[in-house]
Amino acid sequence: xxxxxxxxxxxxxxxxxxxxxxxxxxxxxxxxxxxxDLAIQxxxxxxxxxxxxxKKRHLTERQILEKEHFLAFMTxxxxxxxxxxxxxxxxxxxxxxxxxxxxxxxxxxxxxxxxHVEEVMRRxxxxxxxxxxxxxxxxxxxxxxxxxxxxISGDPWAGYDLAVNLDRVDVGGATTALCGFVQLPEFTATxxxxxxxxxxxxxxxxxxxxxxxxxxxxxSFSVKAxxxxxxxSYLPRDMAVGVRAPGVIIGVSGVEDLTCTVVSSNILWVQExxxxxxxxxxxxxxxxxxxxxxxxxxxxxPASTGSSSTxxxxxxxxxxxxxxxxxxxxxxxxxxxxxxxxxxTGPIGEDADLREMFGELNARGIAATASRLPDDxxxxxxxxxxxxxxxxxxxxxxxxxxxxxARIRKTRELxxxxxxxxRAPVVSAEDLEQMVHTSWYDYVKMTxxxxxxxxxxxxxFSHQTEILEFxxxxxxxxxxxxxxVLLLGVPIFATMYGxxxxxxxxxxxxx
Amino acid sequence: MxxxxxxxxxxxxxxxxxxxxxxxxxxxxxxxxxxxxxAFFMTPGMMNLGVPGVIAVGSNITHKFGKALxxxxxxxELGNVDKKLGIFLLATSFIGIRLAVWIxxxxxGVADAHGGGKGAAADLYISLVFVCILSMVAISMLRDxxxxxxxxxxxxxxxxxxxxxxxFPIIDxxxxxxxxxxxxxxxxxxxxxxxxxxxxxxxxIGVPAMIYVFGIPTAVATGTELFLAMFMGAFGxxxxxxxxxxxxxxxxxxxxxxxxxxxxxxxxTKFVKEVVIRLVTGVVILLCVISxxxxxxxxxxxxxxxxxxxxxxxxxxxxxxxxxxxAGISGVAVIIVNVAKAFRRRExxxxxxxxxxxxxxxxxxxxxxxx
Numbered sequence: 001x002x003x004x005x006x007x008x009x010x011x012x013x014x015x016x017x018x019x020x021x022x023x024x025x026x027x028x029x030x031x032x033x034x035x036x037d038l039a040i041q042x043x044x045x046x047x048x049x050x051x052x053x054x055k056k057r058h059l060t061e062r063q064i065l066e067k068e069h070f071l072a073f074m075t076x077x078x079x080x081x082x083x084x085x086x087x088x089x090x091x092x093x094x095x096x097x098x099x100x101x102x103x104x105x106x107x108x109x110x111x112x113x114x115x116h117v118e119e120v121m122r123r124x125x126x127x128x129x130x131x132x133x134x135x136x137x138x139x140x141x142x143x144x145x146x147x148x149x150x151x152i153s154g155d156p157w158a159g160y161d162l163a164v165n166l167d168r169v170d171v172g173g174a175t176t177a178l179c180g181f182v183q184l185p186e187f188t189a190t191x192x193x194x195x196x197x198x199x200x201x202x203x204x205x206x207x208x209x210x211x212x213x214x215x216x217x218x219x220s221f222s223v224k225a226x227x228x229x230x231x232x233s234y235l236p237r238d239m240a241v242g243v244r245a246p247g248v249i250i251g252v253s254g255v256e257d258l259t260c261t262v263v264s265s266n267i268l269w270v271q272e273x274x275x276x277x278x279x280x281x282x283x284x285x286x287x288x289x290x291x292x293x294x295x296x297x298x299x300x301x302p303a304s305t306g307s308s309s310t311x312x313x314x315x316x317x318x319x320x321x322x323x324x325x326x327x328x329x330x331x332x333x334x335x336x337x338x339x340x341x342x343x344x345t346g347p348i349g350e351d352a353d354l355r356e357m358f359g360e361l362n363a364r365g366i367a368a369t370a371s372r373l374p375d376d377x378x379x380x381x382x383x384x385x386x387x388x389x390x391x392x393x394x395x396x397x398x399x400x401x402x403x404x405x406a407r408i409r410k411t412r413e414l415x416x417x418x419x420x421x422x423r424a425p426v427v428s429a430e431d432l433e434q435m436v437h438t439s440w441y442d443y444v445k446m447t448x449x450x451x452x453x454x455x456x457x458x459x460x461f462s463h464q465t466e467i468l469e470f471x472x473x474x475x476x477x478x479x480x481x482x483x484x485v486l487l488l489g490v491p492i493f494a495t496m497y498g499x500x501x502x503x504x505x506x507x508x509x510x511x
Numbered sequence: 512m513x514x515x516x517x518x519x520x521x522x523x524x525x526x527x528x529x530x531x532x533x534x535x536x537x538x539x540x541x542x543x544x545x546x547x548x549x550a551f552f553m554t555p556g557m558m559n560l561g562v563p564g565v566i567a568v569g570s571n572i573t574h575k576f577g578k579a580l581x582x583x584x585x586x587x588e589l590g591n592v593d594k595k596l597g598i599f600l601l602a603t604s605f606i607g608i609r610l611a612v613w614i615x616x617x618x619x620g621v622a623d624a625h626g627g628g629k630g631a632a633a634d635l636y637i638s639l640v641f642v643c644i645l646s647m648v649a650i651s652m653l654r655d656x657x658x659x660x661x662x663x664x665x666x667x668x669x670x671x672x673x674x675x676x677x678x679f680p681i682i683d684x685x686x687x688x689x690x691x692x693x694x695x696x697x698x699x700x701x702x703x704x705x706x707x708x709x710x711x712x713x714x715x716i717g718v719p720a721m722i723y724v725f726g727i728p729t730a731v732a733t734g735t736e737l738f739l740a741m742f743m744g745a746f747g748x749x750x751x752x753x754x755x756x757x758x759x760x761x762x763x764x765x766x767x768x769x770x771x772x773x774x775x776x777x778x779x780t781k782f783v784k785e786v787v788i789r790l791v792t793g794v795v796i797l798l799c800v801i802s803x804x805x806x807x808x809x810x811x812x813x814x815x816x817x818x819x820x821x822x823x824x825x826x827x828x829x830x831x832x833x834x835x836x837x838a839g840i841s842g843v844a845v846i847i848v849n850v851a852k853a854f855r856r857r858e859x860x861x862x863x864x865x866x867x868x869x870x871x872x873x874x875x876x877x878x879x880x881x882x
Contacts, residue, residue, distance in 0.1 A: 061786065237782045239856045292781065460760055461523075468517040472755035479753040486573065486752045486759075487745060494577030494766060501770045 001189035001197070002027070002086040003078070004105045004182060005094040010138050012119055013166045014109040018090030021175040025088070025182060028081060032091025035077060042208075044070050053148045054141045064220060065211065067149060071097060072207035072223075079201035083194070092142055096150040101196050105187040107178070108160040112167045161187075199225045202254045206230055209252045215244040224369060228256030231369070233263045236292045259362065263294040265391035266368050268384075268422070270298045270414070272375075272400050274357035279437075280396050280429040281357075285364060286436045290506075293391050294368035295361050299354050300375040302401045375399060375410075377417050390422050396429035438507060449500040456493060519563050519630065520758050527560055528764055535574075535765035537839035539772020544779050544846055545792040548575055548740065549772075550711035551645055552795070552839055553765060554637075555803045559832040562761070563630040564637035565619045569751030570761040571711035576744025577762075578769060579737050592734040593686040593727070597742075599693075600700040600717070600735075604743050607704025612750040615709060619756075631813035638803050638810065641710045646800045648715045652793035656786060687727035687735075699724060707743050708750070714740060772843075779846035782853035791842050798838030806831040 008014025022029035036046045049066050052059055059067065074097045081087045095104045113135060120131040164174050202225035210216045219238035224231045230249060234242035239262055249255055267288050274297065275281060288295050354370050361367035373380055375398060399410045419426040460467050473479040516522040534556040542549030550571050557567035618633040680693045703717040714736045721732035751757050780788065809824050811817045
């Protein structure tokens with residue numbers, strides 16, 4: 001059940017490297033091109049999708065659905081093959097198609113540009129300048145493909161375990177050396193990773209079933225699975241199609257429970273102890289309801305406690321059907337080598353608050369996922385899924401075992417770090433309460449703004465002729481004055497009235 | 512002809528004021544919904560109320576300046592503004608605006624041999640530019656929808672052809688991930704500025720140009736256009752106010768409706784599919800164009816270029832006005848109906864979830880009691 005993913009671009013030598021490695025390891029070998037052929041057989045318009053990405057076209061709604069279908073298909077193929085056998089996949093950043101699978105060995109092969117140009121000159125019979133242009137364009141296209149397909153904003157070539165310069169080492173020597181690497185415990189499958197693979201496979205099968213069925217193909221779905229419990233979310237605009245999803249998913253083997261949520265985006269709620277009563281809970285529920293968002297819970301555990309001393313990450317995924325109460329499963333990840341023992345389910349121990357909170361949110365139809373992490377900045381940053389569209393991050397009651405000053409400092413640091421990785425406002429619970437609850441101060445502010453706006457209207461409309469005369473200047477001095485008044489007055493009026501309108505409409509849940 | 516209160520500014524009664532607020536609201540909803548300015552609806556709407564075209568454009572561009580200020584801030588926070596591109600486009604857009612204001616102001620003074628029909632030449636010129644430009648926009652928008660059914664995104668043929676020509680100097684824009692010739696930038700800036708200054712509609716040229724000619728992502732095109740609109744609006748307002756063509760009463764009344772409408776329109780995008788958004792926009796613009804086309808004979812008559820019975824003037828004006836409001840109200844109705852439908856569906860899902868949770872908790876309680 002081992003998986004080696006080699007990103008080799010269009011290099012022929014990279015292909016040879018992957019095939020030789022697979023042969024020496026006696027692993028199955030699968031290339032990007034074969035995968036694309038299989039996807040075409042599945043009915044996915046891979047060519048059109050590639051053209052749209054390469055030509056920097058704005059993906060149409062249909063192409064976005066094709067993209068989701070293709071990614072699910074890729075995940076399914078990789079998971080199925082890895083569950084059956086060991087696999088070497090070579091192509092474009094294949095490891096990104098199996099997110100959460102920690103034992104993937106990620107290799108990047110590279111060759112110097114001159115060598116690559118000569119290879120292309122030989123292969124395509126091009127002159128040097130054309131071959132160089134071709135190589136640069138292909139590299140750029142591949143980077144764009146990876147960024148578009150996996151929603152990566154940074155360098156698509158970052159995040160590999162090993163980079164091999166095939167100009168410096170020959171394929172035979174490099175692959176022989178790597179055979180030993182593959183046996184390292186970090187890249188060895190465990191029973192736990194089999195469960196992760198099964199979850200990914202189930203989610204992919206569900207997404208493919210939704211893409212294949214004529215009742216649901218026209219909507220965009222996000223699917224997550226955890227030990228048979230499937231969570232499907234879709235956008236408010238896809239509600240008419242989304243409500244048909246349970247009818248399709250019920251036929252997919254392996255699905256035990258199902259949660260369907262309607263979300264525009266996620267709200268990430270980070271806290272050490274969750275309580276289902278209180279102002280923060282009310283504020284988060286209110287924000288999620290108004291913004292059509294799902295709430296993702298991230299429970300931080302103090303690094304000093306035993307449970308997190310070994311870098312644990314627990315994930316809870318809930319599911320609910322018409323007849324059953326919410327069910328929960330946990331999995332534990334322990335750094336490079338996972339702990340395979342599953343934690344008992346049920347509202348006991350330190351996760352009882354997380355379970356209870358997830359259940360409350362699930363009953364309101366706004367639950368996304370829940371996870372537990374040590375309060376380590378690096379781990380928290382790494383755990384954030386950048387492909388999820390977050391609308392807000394709420395941080396409350398963290399670093400509770402620290403002193404007051406240290407808690408404030410670390411909380412501020414956490415807010416800043418999360419702000420760096422998530423393109424959404426990162427706020428404290430107090431800020432959130434101010435955002436969603438209308439306080440007396442807000443009412444006073446609204447009244448004051450309304451009064452100023454009303455006075456402006458009364459002044460203008462009771463002195464129409466004078467005002468019009470002022471804005472019809474004839475002398476240079478009058479022109480400058482009129483221009484200055486207009487340039488200052490219009491933005492001030494627009495800002496005041498815009499703020500007032502926003503505040504009033506928020507009272508009617510239009511945000 | 513409406514009664515004048517001061518120079519060329521019309522007197523406002525309650526009915527007219529409410530119509531201006533409604534114009535602002537519909538323009539705002541459409542603007543929030545499609546991410547463009549909404550001037551394509553508000554400028555002809557004001558002209559239908561008897562406001563001289565130059566004052567309608569001057570007031571609209573002033574209104575646009577305040578509105579873009581708020582929208583640009585939001586887009587900036589989301590990283591959708593390519594400031595470098597915006598600055599390059601601004602330089603020539605100012606020349607375009609100045610040229611447009613100069614032409615409009617000169618035409619405004621043109622009258623017939625008897626001194627009548629003042630402003631009609633400017634109205635005719637504004638209407639003709641409006642009809643020509645916006646009919647092209649509407650047709651290409653509707654054609655684009657038909658194409659997108661065949662899974663095609665916005666074409667990059669023009670961008671690629673210009674890229675192949677390599678008209679030096681080429682400027683690199685890392686935020687938008689494009690390289691564009693300085694000459695092309697200058698031309699697009701000039702055209703955008705000229706149209707913003709002439710009819711108050713710059714975004715309909717600026718955004719497609721950025722997408723089709725430069726090949727930049729749609730979100731960045733919209734954000735950058737708002738950034739541009741803020742400065743172009745300020746410069747346009749400055750130019751029109753010194754000529755005495757800004758009616759601040761209209762600006763305030765437009766704000767009254769448009770800033771509410773923008774929230775409603777933006778909210779509507781959550782519930783309506785992109786293809787429907789584009790279809791609604793295309794149809795509304797086309798109807799606005801036809802409505803303006805219907806008003807053109809009135810200006811021709813005022814200039815003495817054609818003659819027909821005076822009764823037809825009011826008939827044509829009513830027809831033009833009704834068509835415009837019909838287009839706007841229908842567009843807004845589509846949005847509001849979709850929002851209402853989505854709300855109902857969501858509430859029914861939420862109710863069923865709450866009932867399920869209650870049932871589950873009751874089942875669990877009875878199970879525990881039995882134990």
